[in-house]
Amino acid sequence: MNTDEELLTRVLDRAASRITTETLRPLAEPATAPPRLARVRRAIGNARLAPAAAAVAVVLVVAVVLVVTGRAQEGKPAGRGTNGTAVTGPAGAPEYYAEVEGDELNGPHPPGRVAVVVRSTATGAVVARIPAPVIAAAPKAIPFSVAAAPDDRTFYALYANWGKGPGDRWIYRFRMTSSGRATRPAAISGGLITGQDYLGNVGGFVVSPDGSRLALAVAGGHANSQQSGIAGEILVIDLRTGAHATWRGGMDRPGQLFGIQSLSWTSGGEALAYLGQWCPPRDLSYGSDGGFTCATMKDYQVSRPAGTDVVREIRATSRGGTLDSGPVLRAPVKSTDPQPVLVDPSGKDLITLRAAATSGVLNVVKVSIATGEVTSVLGSVPRMQPLFSANHLAVDRTGRYVLVWRGESVPSGLQLHGWVHGGAYHQLVPTLSPDGVTIQMTW
Amino acid sequence: MSFRGTATSQPGTSGPRNEADIVAQFRARHLELVRLAALLLGDFAAAEDVVQDVFARVWEGRDRLAAAGFSAAYFYRSVVNSCRSVHRRRGTLPAAGAAEAALLAEPGTSAEDVVLRADEDLRVLRALAALPRRQREALVLRYYQRLSEAEIAEAMRVSRGTVKSTTARGLAALGRRLRQEGL
Numbered sequence: 001m002n003t004d005e006e007l008l009t010r011v012l013d014r015a016a017s018r019i020t021t022e023t024l025r026p027l028a029e030p031a032t033a034p035p036r037l038a039r040v041r042r043a044i045g046n047a048r049l050a051p052a053a054a055a056v057a058v059v060l061v062v063a064v065v066l067v068v069t070g071r072a073q074e075g076k077p078a079g080r081g082t083n084g085t086a087v088t089g090p091a092g093a094p095e096y097y098a099e100v101e102g103d104e105l106n107g108p109h110p111p112g113r114v115a116v117v118v119r120s121t122a123t124g125a126v127v128a129r130i131p132a133p134v135i136a137a138a139p140k141a142i143p144f145s146v147a148a149a150p151d152d153r154t155f156y157a158l159y160a161n162w163g164k165g166p167g168d169r170w171i172y173r174f175r176m177t178s179s180g181r182a183t184r185p186a187a188i189s190g191g192l193i194t195g196q197d198y199l200g201n202v203g204g205f206v207v208s209p210d211g212s213r214l215a216l217a218v219a220g221g222h223a224n225s226q227q228s229g230i231a232g233e234i235l236v237i238d239l240r241t242g243a244h245a246t247w248r249g250g251m252d253r254p255g256q257l258f259g260i261q262s263l264s265w266t267s268g269g270e271a272l273a274y275l276g277q278w279c280p281p282r283d284l285s286y287g288s289d290g291g292f293t294c295a296t297m298k299d300y301q302v303s304r305p306a307g308t309d310v311v312r313e314i315r316a317t318s319r320g321g322t323l324d325s326g327p328v329l330r331a332p333v334k335s336t337d338p339q340p341v342l343v344d345p346s347g348k349d350l351i352t353l354r355a356a357a358t359s360g361v362l363n364v365v366k367v368s369i370a371t372g373e374v375t376s377v378l379g380s381v382p383r384m385q386p387l388f389s390a391n392h393l394a395v396d397r398t399g400r401y402v403l404v405w406r407g408e409s410v411p412s413g414l415q416l417h418g419w420v421h422g423g424a425y426h427q428l429v430p431t432l433s434p435d436g437v438t439i440q441m442t443w
Numbered sequence: 444m445s446f447r448g449t450a451t452s453q454p455g456t457s458g459p460r461n462e463a464d465i466v467a468q469f470r471a472r473h474l475e476l477v478r479l480a481a482l483l484l485g486d487f488a489a490a491e492d493v494v495q496d497v498f499a500r501v502w503e504g505r506d507r508l509a510a511a512g513f514s515a516a517y518f519y520r521s522v523v524n525s526c527r528s529v530h531r532r533r534g535t536l537p538a539a540g541a542a543e544a545a546l547l548a549e550p551g552t553s554a555e556d557v558v559l560r561a562d563e564d565l566r567v568l569r570a571l572a573a574l575p576r577r578q579r580e581a582l583v584l585r586y587y588q589r590l591s592e593a594e595i596a597e598a599m600r601v602s603r604g605t606v607k608s609t610t611a612r613g614l615a616a617l618g619r620r621l622r623q624e625g626l
Contacts, residue, residue: 012587
């Protein structure tokens, strides 16, 4: 062996030795085969109308018009193709989206069909249905949330033991293999979250842009959150070490509960933006998706929005801190029409929903943090009547493709359940009906 | 084959007897396979993905592999093939950045040692990363994996003669690059 060979051998051995069993992600066995698309389509075809249909019937008219025209125009939402499949997305959109779908979390019956499902963005076909993990302490484990990592193939799911009231939550990871199959969920280090009492966790479960950390809204030691069933703190888990860092407190207002409605990372992963909401306890209600809304209700209708929203940022250091430790991105405002807010990966804009000039339509817009002005319109979606559920958004890593949904049990044709890009709204295949909801989406 | 690593048996001489053996063999070689993929790709996260994908294929085809008289060489060949696919998807290999990622300081060494060693390692890995894909594979399989020419030929699916010439050309090219790097 000459000098070069000896040097190469030495360096290769040294470099390889940096990788140890402690740093390895456990191997996961593939999950079971996905159900055939035909079965899903049959189930969708059996959908029956739900009582909320009357409240949103106007949307059906819009949807029918758009199925005929086949393409979204400014201010008008697009529809599905006439064959019932989703409109094929343009190149550049994430290959998959994942969602927690099934029965209402806050419905009249215990949810029996709630599952994490991975679907093709192009066709809406079920790529994988992820089996619930076997958790000894959670024999009735059901998923509340799912979050996609930036590689488009790794996903994290949050599970709870249904029917046991306040308790623990478990986080599992699964991956889509190159052959298009999903691995079985595997527990992550640091993935046990104790003492939780919220029903769902919509919008508060996101992976950092480098895939190294997972942020979620949790209920913790904060005086408000323990009693309210809403998540009012932020937990960041280091996915390599399992270490936890928590942000709590600093947002108390007398006579108000404080909850976190949505979380999002800045592109460098150095900061987290959150939409927080103060709500009088009497005006708090829970949606079909487990999220909360803050509004005065009368005869099962919103008579008056009652909350106050604020958008703030926290620095995602390993030490944690208080929720008011970072800058305000959007000053507190009385919620006349509460909508989700995410930070754009650029860090310069917020992504939210705003009423369009056309009646019955919301625009997905980017708003400059510096000026508050709308910088672009990503697409337009049908505006639902505010009932018990809020709208939700999830943005991809480029900031160009935004999922929009509403966790409400309505007939499949009336579901707000799609994505926007380049000015167009692409309706996705409906969540399983009857009584089915999309609880959370991610890509 | 005489692969280095953590497996308890010599795969070429006494392969796994059933499906469970195959999965166990793979799990036993998990670390070694990720290290191999990381050296071929220069990217630890991608290496983990590659090995996970190969494991999924092995798991799904374990009954077929058992029936076909499986040899653990299949693992290495699959990892090499999957790394090639990653390269094809990327178009280019990340050069210095990936090497830097692998050069974390070892605990218990002085700061000076760490700096000197890291600098040397970085230059060598950078020179290796700049080689054509086949030459890089041949050198990693020879000087890290310690495979014979015949074993490298099987893993790379080329002839022994090709292995010999590729390795020789790779070493010569590496030497030139190391001189340029001042080593």
